[in-house]
C-alpha cells in the first residue's frame with residue numbers, strides 16, 4: 001500500500017504515467033432520448049438543456065453536499081462518468097426522466113444541464129483530459145481510488161473547456177474528494193493537480209494527445225482499420241460539440257435567415273450557436289421544422305419524387321424520416337416495434353401537422369395487405385455514427401453487439417424486400433460508421449436474393465456531397481465530411497444508405 005502523501009502533483013521535469021484502464025467491457029444500450037443544447041461552453045463544448053420539470057426531491061449527495069452549492073452536481077457527474085467509462089452504462093438510461101439516475105433527477109434543471117455539459121465534455125475531450133492528468137499526477141493512482149480519477153476528470157473538463165470559474169471547479173473537486181471515504185486522503189493531490197492545470201491550461205491543451213487516443217481501444221482500432229488515415233479527422237470531429245440541424249417543411253433559405261443559420265447544399269438548416277430550448281425557437285410550435293441531423297435527412301432524398309406513393313417506413317420511430325416522407329406527399333405506413341417510441345412519433349407528426357398510419361409490430365412478423373410502392377428500412381444499429389452527438393456510444397457498444405445487429409439487419413432487409421411490389425424501391429440505411437452494418441449487409445442481401453438489384457445514387461441527388469457517393473453508388477457519410485472553417489460548423493453524422501430495386 002502506498003504511503004499517505006506519496007501522491008503529489010508531478011514536478012514538471014519528472015512526469016510519470018497515469019494508467020487508464022477504461023473501455024475494456026461493453027454492454028447494450030437502450031434507445032436514445034435527445035436533449036436540447038445548453039450554453040455553458042467556452043467556445044467549443046456545449047451540451048443539452050433539459051426542459052423537464054424540476055423535481056422537489058433533494059439531491060442525494062453525501063455529507064456536506066447540501067452545504068456547498070454545486071457539489072451534488074459534480075458528485076453526480078463523477079459517478080455517471082465512471083458508469084459510462086468503467087461499466088459501459090448508457091447515458092440515455094441514466095439521464096432519462098423516467099427511471100433515470102435518482103441523484104441526477106433530484107438536481108435542479110440548471111444543475112442537470114451542468115452535469116450533462118460536464119459528461120459530454122469529459123467524454124468528447126477525453127484524450128486531452130487524460131494527457132493533462134497523466135502529466136500532472138506523479139504516479140499511478142491505486143486501484144481503490146478509481147473514483148478519484150473521475151473527480152479529477154470532472155474538474156479538468158470544467159477548467160479546460162467549460163465556463164465555470166476555475167477556483168469553483170478546484171474547490172468543488174477538493175470537496176468531492178473530502179466527501180469520498182476512499183478519496184479523502186487524496187484531497188491535497190486534487191487541489192495541487194487542478195490548481196496547476198488551471199495555471200498551465202494552454203500548455204496542456206497544446207500538448208494534448210489527438211482525440212483518436214481518447215476513444216476506447218476497440219473503437220479506435222476499428223476506425224483506423226476501416227478509415228485508415230481519415231480516422232484522425234473523424235475522431236477530431238467527434239470531439240467537437242454537435243451543430244443543431246433542422247429539416248424544414250418549406251422555404252429553407254427563409255428559415256435559415258430567420259434563425260441566423262446556414263442552409264446546407266442538401267437543404268438542411270444548420271445552427272451553430274443555439275441558446276435556450278429548442279421548443280422556444282421560432283417555427284417549432286407551428287411545426288415549420290424538426291430536429292434532424294443533415295446526414296439522417298439523406299436516405300429519404302434517395303427515393304426521388306414520392307407524391308401519392310404508398311411508402312412503408314419499416315423502423316419508423318421517433319419519426320424524423322416518417323415526417324420527411326409525409327411532407328413529400330407519400331401515403332405513409334409507419335411501423336415500429338416500440339409502443340413508447342410510436343407515442344413520440346405520433347406527437348411529432350401532430351406538431352408538424354403531418355399524417356401517417358401507425359402500426360406497432362415486429363417487422364419480421366408484419367405483412368401489409370397490399371405491397372408498398374417503396375419501403376424505407378432505417379434499421380436498428382450501433383449508432384456509432386452519432387458519437388459526436390452521443391459521446392458515450394463508443395464506450396457502451398462492442399464488436400459483439402455489432403455482429404449481432406448485422407445479423408438482425410440482414411433478416412430485416414430480407415423481409416423488407418418481400419413487402420415492396422415488383423419494380424418498387426427499397427432504401428436501406430443505418431447511422432453506423434461500421435461497414436458490417438451497412439455495405440456488408442447490403443452485399444449479403446444482394447447475393448441472397450436474386451430479385452434485388454442495386455440502384456446507384458446520382459450526384460445530382462445529393463448536391464454538395466459528391467464525396468459521400470461510393471464507387472458502387474451507395475452513400476457513406478462520416479463526421480469528417482462537409483468540412484467547414486471553423487471545424488465545428490462542419491461535419492455530418494456517420495450514415496450508410498443504399499437504394500435497391502425489386503425486379504418487376
Ligand SMILES: C[S@@+](CC[C@H](N)C(=O)[O-])C[C@H]1O[C@@H](n2cnc3c(N)ncnc32)[C@H](O)[C@@H]1O
Pocket residue numbers: 314315316317318319320321322335336337338341361362363364378379380381
Ligand atoms: C434507427 S431507429 C429508427 C429511426 C427513425 N427511422 C427516424 O428517422 O426517426 C430504429 C427503430 O427500429 C425499431 N425496431 C427495432 N427492431 C424492430 C423490429 N424487429 N420491428 C420493428 N421495429 C423495430 C426501434 O424501436 C427503433 O425505433
